[in-house]
Amino acid sequence: MVDNSFLISIAVAILVILASFLIFHKIQSKHQQHSFLIVGPSGSGKTLLFHRLTNKKLPVHSVTNIEPNDCHSFRIQEHLNEMRLVDYPGHNKLLQLYLYTDLNNPDLLKSCKGLIYMIDSVAFTQEYCELVAQQLFQILNKTETLPNGVDILFACNKNDLFMAKPIFQIKEMLEKELDNLRQINLKNLSAVSEKDNDNDTFFSSDRTFSFDQLEGNFDFIGGNVIKGTTEKWECWIAERAVN
Secondary structure (H helix, E strand, O other), X not given: OOOHHHHHHHHHHHHHHHHHHHHHHHXXXXXXXOEEEEEOOOOOOHHHHHHHHHHOOOOOOOOOOOOOEEEEEEOOOXXXXXXXXXXXXXXXXXXXXXXXXXXXXXXXXXXXXXXXXXXXXXXXXXXXXXHXXXXXXXXXXXXXXXXXXXXXXXXXXXXXXXXXXXXXXXXXXXXXXXXXXXXXXHHHHHOOOHHHOOOOOHHHOOOOOOHHHOOOOEEEEEEEXXXXXXXXXXHHHHHHHOO
């Protein structure tokens, strides 16, 4: 007759093995999750979009966040797998601390299915454009290292308002400003010796800058996060979530 204590020991061992497997699988799944990143200047509507996507409603009070909002159970549609959604603060010093540091992580870059860059269409002045271009310069120098780049949605928030900058003008102004940065980059590269010039990027090209030159796909789509007209943005995310 088999000793009961022996059977209990076997059962406990099996339970421990199963529990360890489930924990390991959960950790692995989290590491392999597809991710979407929300970035952009402060006040552009990033955090409002984050809450609308994750909670299906806007927060009662919204304050400027000083650290990322991070959700590992984001579903853009019920039948799709859970994904990671990260909302990064827009201040330049905080971008350096969080976003630019994270983009140096190869695993995060590979898991990134898309980047949502929020733009306030009403606030889009030349100065605002320069700020956006400087941030994009840093972002693209990371994302364009991948074979197919990273797709970027320029979510032109409040574009339905009377004072909003038209989407085609936003794109034209950004391309022009990024080309200015390209020219500055070329001058800086020419100022160093060839021995030190091992870090050429797409900005070292002598061609006038255009988003069409890049590996990723770049879409400029209007909406209004406060009014809830975010369907086109959500469709953009869903299309990339299934690919």
